[in-house]
Amino acid sequence: MAMPDSGQPHEAGGGGWIILGVLNEILLKLASQPDLRSLWEEVCSSARWIVPSQRLCVVLGNEGGGARIAARYERGNFEYGAPEGGGVVVDAWMVAALEAQRAAWFKGPWAEAREADQARAWLLAEDPDVVFHVPIQVYKKTIGTMLFALEDQRQIDRKALASATTYALYVGATYTMLKNSLDLAAASAQLREQNEELERVQIELRRQLDRVRAQHEAMLEMSTPIIQVWDSVLTLPVIGTVDGARAARMMEEVLAAVVQHGARFMIVDLTGAQATDASTIEHLLRIFAATRLLGSRCIVxxxxxAMVGRILEVGGSLEGIPVFSTLKSALEHVMGALRQRPR
Structure with missing residues (x-):
């Protein structure tokens, strides 16, 4: 595509010179904007005091290349973003404006340029004499450009150029600070949400852990059902595997029950027990020994x-402890002993 003619403003011309006080007032307005839409609306609205134009289009470069339309302004009507279907600009005409280090202009004919994309068609809709572009720079790096569609090239002279350049520099600085501030606020909000979500997860995990602990305690209580089958006779049915925590609970409950009931006999029924490892046998042997130390006769x-082999493997012994094949046999033995020696 043929590029329109370009050039620099001349010394003479009809361009306006904006006084310092007015420019300062404009810049203060820019600095007070709360978001990017408000900023670009104020940028476009204030620009009419610097460069009287038919239309104004603000283009920002993308980090990955190409550009996007940030805002448009036409005789008091502000539009945020690009015309529908014309949000991305990658052609040479706009790229040339984005790569420019100083203000310049493009001059028609516009036939091919107007057909390039919808954003360009909007800018050139009123067949301007020239399109004046002013780079938006930050730290000497061009991040965007303001394109003014002018009825007459003579509207731009050196004085207008100086005002527009100063204005564009401040626009770049204000945009960068506001965008960084908004990005930081967004990141802070996201981090805050993540922290709140993490706190909610931690609270839920603590609740679940409390429930698991409560369930575990309940299971331990149910796994140590000490039953008083007769005066001074207690029975402890052991079901499942006995680990360290369960063994400690069993020891505590058995000793407390023996003391509380003055039990002469403690029958430990292992019919449902599982001897999966040596530690299970060791836990049970310690319970047998502790019961005998309290003066209660332990019966198994x-x-x-399978447990018999495990007992022999760990070097344990049931010597001195009456052992019966069934709970019924153990109870009959205890009843007989009670009849022979009533309390």
Whole structure:
């Protein structure tokens, strides 16, 4: 595509010179904008005091290349973003404006340029004499450009150029600070949401852990059902595997029950016990020994065949402890002992 003629403003011309006080007032307005839409609306509205134009289009470069339309302004009517279907600009005409280090202008004919995309068609709709572009720079790097569609090239002279350049520099600085501030606020809000979500997850995890602990406590209580089958006779049916935590609970409950009931006999029924490792056997042997130390006679019933081998493997012994094949046999033995020696 043929590029329109370009050039620099001349010394003479009809361009306006904006006084310092007015420019300062404009810049203060820019600095007070709360978001990017408000900023670009104020940028476009204030620009009419610097460069009287038919239309104004603000283009920002993308980090990955190409550009996008940030705002448009036409005789008091502000539009945020690009015309529908014309949001991305990648052609040479706009790229040339974005790569420019100083203000310049494009001059028609516009036939091919107007057909390039909808954003260009909007800018050239009133067949301007020239399109004056002023780079928006930050730290000497061009991040965008303001394109003014002018009825007459003579509207731009050196004085207008100086005002527009100063204005564009401040626009770049204000835009960058506001965008960084908004990005930081967004990142802070996201981090705050993540922290709040993390706190909610931690609270829920603590609740679940409390429930698990409560369930575990309930299971431990249910796993140590000490039953008083007769005066001074207690029975402890052991079901499942006995780990360290359960063994400690069993020891505590058994000793407390023996003391509380003055039990002469404690029958430990192992019919449903599982001897999966040596530690299970060691826990049970310690419970047997502790019961005898309190003066209660410990009786064992229903020892599984697999447990017998485990007892021998760990070097344990049931010597001195009456052992019966069933709980019924153990109870009959205890009843007989009670009849022979009534309390």
């Amino acid at each position: 019933s229903g020892v599984p065949a």
